[in-house]
Amino acid sequence: MAIAKMVLEYLRVVVWPALILFGLLFFRDEIRALVLSIQKMRLPGGAELSWGTLSDEAKQKRLDADVALALPKDVALVAPQAPPPDDVTPAMSEDRVRERVQEAEDLVMRQLEAQYRVRVQRQVTIDRRPDFQFDGLFERDGRITIVEVKYIVSDKSVWDHLDAIMSLFEKVRSVWHTDRVSGLLVFVADMPDNQRQVLDRSVTGHVATRWRRHQVRVYGFEQLKLVSSDEGKR
Numbered sequence: 001m002a003i004a005k006m007v008l009e010y011l012r013v014v015v016w017p018a019l020i021l022f023g024l025l026f027f028r029d030e031i032r033a034l035v036l037s038i039q040k041m042r043l044p045g046g047a048e049l050s051w052g053t054l055s056d057e058a059k060q061k062r063l064d065a066d067v068a069l070a071l072p073k074d075v076a077l078v079a080p081q082a083p084p085p086d087d088v089t090p091a092m093s094e095d096r097v098r099e100r101v102q103e104a105e106d107l108v109m110r111q112l113e114a115q116y117r118v119r120v121q122r123q124v125t126i127d128r129r130p131d132f133q134f135d136g137l138f139e140r141d142g143r144i145t146i147v148e149v150k151y152i153v154s155d156k157s158v159w160d161h162l163d164a165i166m167s168l169f170e171k172v173r174s175v176w177h178t179d180r181v182s183g184l185l186v187f188v189a190d191m192p193d194n195q196r197q198v199l200d201r202s203v204t205g206h207v208a209t210r211w212r213r214h215q216v217r218v219y220g221f222e223q224l225k226l227v228s229s230d231e232g233k234r
Contacts, residue, residue: 104188
């Protein structure tokens with residue numbers, strides 16, 4: 001009896017830590033995702049800025065909105081019967097546009113992670129506010145950069161939304177009264193290089209003049225794909 005009691009006591013001591021360790025190992029990905037889903041940063045003056053991952057429903061709504069933005073209303077969403085003139089944007093199906101919107105966002109986030117050597121948290125909401133939803137966010141050197149990515153095939157989509165997005169970046173700064181937050185708006189242009197370069201100069205000059213605390217970049221869609229492919233070979 002004494003030996004049996006000793007064995008039971010031994011098992012009682014050993015089993016629970018073993019079960020806990022097993023649970024941590026088995027559910028390590030889920031636990032990591034939970035920990036990373038809510039993060040925070042204390043700002044000067046004691047204020048705290050927190051951010052977390054969007055719900056699946058919110059992600060879907062944002063994707064639908066980006067697809068609608070990607071092509072202006074005067075660009076067809078069905079395959080034309082004949083090749084369009086050179087000055088007309090070729091048509092794409094809505095499913096194809098959706099795929100490219102998602103691919104563009106992924107390419108940009110990977111580019112930022114490689115450039116700044118940081119982890120970009122994707123599809124976030126700041127302070128759980130429905131008006132503060134963004135494609136990404138990363139922390140570097142005590143500063144937070146909010147990221148928005150827009151896939152476009154026409155400069156009409158840019159000028160309709162550029163200032164609205166910059167205003168949203170500025171609103172986040174003003175709510176927390178901090179200079180440690182800035183915005184980065186990236187347009188992924190699926191258009192000829194000469195058109196993209198003209199657009200790049202225009203939006204960069206506009207943002208430098210009116211929204212100096214924030215940044216805008218215009219990447220070529222094919223250019224990003226090549227860069228990503230080259231990095232994958234290293």
